[in-house]
Amino acid sequence: MRPLKKLPYMRRAAALLTLLLTVVLTSGCSGQFVVLDPKGPIGDAQRDLIVFATLLCAVVIVPVLILTAIIVWRYRDKPGSKASYKPEWEHSAKLETIWWGIPVVIIIILAAVTVKYTYALEPSKPIVSEKDPITIQVTSLDWKWLFMYPEQGIATVNYLSIPEDVPVRFELTSDAPMNSFWIPQLGGQIYTMSGMAMTLYLQADEAGDYFGSGANFSGEHYAKMRFDVKAMPQEQFDAWVREVKATSSELTKDGYEALAEPGVSEQQSFSAFPEQLFREIVTKYAPSGSHHHGGAHVEPQPQTQEEQHSHHSAH
Template sequence: MKKMLLSLTALLPLMVLSGCNMVVFEPQGPVARSITELINWSLIWMLLVVAVVFGLFGYIVWKYRERPENKDYEPPEEHGSTLLEIIWTGIPILIVIALTIPTVKTLYALEETPKGYEEKEPITIHVTSADWKWIFSYPEEGIETVNYVNIPEDTPVLFKMTSASTMQSFWVPALGGQKYTMPKMETEMYLVADNPGSYEGQNTNFNGRGYADMKFEVLAQTQEDFDQWVDDVKETAPKLTEKEYEGLLKPTHLGRLTYSNTHLEWVNHADPNSKAYTNPELYRGHGYQGKTFEEDDNYKNENPNVIEGHGEEESHDSQENHGGGHHGH
């Protein structure tokens, strides 16, 4: 018993901490709260099952342990108990039902505008994942950003997601669950931020060595600040060209970039007939990661070196094409 207790004590922290992002339990929007409530409901049932199973295990081990007075005991042959078999078959069925019903209801609810925001007009943002960066397009505002996305607080945001290359997973733990982005397909997700704040998003799908650093910021702003940001970008951000965009899609890490137009003008990667932009020769056995900016944020930098790792000529072109005026937040 002592050895068993020591083993359980050692395994408990691993069970609690492995693969767990604690931000999930601090939801900052209605979508994330729905998911957290579902997780908590599931945890209650799992803890109940674990408590009963370990309780019965300990009781049986103790009650039927070998003792000096029963070493030669041979139990009589018995036929099974119909009542016990019904009980231990029925209980798991009831538990599965208790978990399935709220799970299905929550999953269907997440596909719609969050409850309480049905009357509020959502803004639409197209999300394009590429190795290893996130590209956000605002078709209504005529803005495109790389590796960060600004949204107004207390407003439903419809993300229309696709991929320019491999399959990735879009996840902002504080605001909602994860969904895959796939080339020549489109998935949708509604998110709402209750209050202004900065929230980290990331790619959770392994697609090469660069995926671990494929992160972005979601900045929730007041409506006034958001509108001011949109106006500033329209006035000062450079235009994105098709050639430059094709360079952005190569497998690299980038800093933050901002443009006063979107790549949707010439390509929508969700279209089944759209052009493929994969660059397999640059992966070098899935080991190529490119280089990163030295700065955390290239907000209004004059000459950020946007695309590195593809030779001196392309790096020089990138500096010319990505001149000043890039905005962060």
């Protein structure tokens, strides 16, 4: 019978060890919680929703955890216990109203707030600003990111420069397996999909360097789907554009086909790219139609005479 007496102490030791292990593991996460350190209006609103939802859930979770500990300690089996014994007790209208009513109210509040934020933060909804947005076309590849600036006529790979305090209209697609575009400090992620052009508005309120990443499993080197984001004053951004135009080579059709081959890539820049490249990427899998979401409408490419003749012959 001696081992049975030691069992409660073994359980307590295991619980204490688990607690210590949890503290050690979580303390090792010394990196900054970038989602909770937003640098743009979209990130600010999403952070507020996360904090509000967490505090609202804590209204239920914290009392439940505290009461659980109190009940386990108060009503544990011990010699001389004076706790009331009510084996026939099975119903309390007051208690059931409390433990059902409070969660229901919290769910209603959380649902209302979430719906409000969902509509306010619709990815394709333009950001209110006195400044005109800049457009950047994003293509996810295996395993790299291609950024094209149609207004500036330049392109980059695995790094992104944007003007400070200016809305950015991202048009996104994929020429590889589906991925997810994410700059945590500026806003939530959005999927990139073959044959579709998605729209996402973001803005950096402060100059600085930000972390960007793919947030989807997409094969062998998915962990290297990262890119650097640098927000800078407008004058510095314009100077950067001029530098890229003056010092970089052009991205040709053949160059893009080589870039699109599966493989990792270092940061690159291009002084020019084919004018209709983004449209061709979006419509290459749907030559007879167009796919768009949230305003990023891309017209299909016109058919050649040979394609039209083949189409009519098939009917």
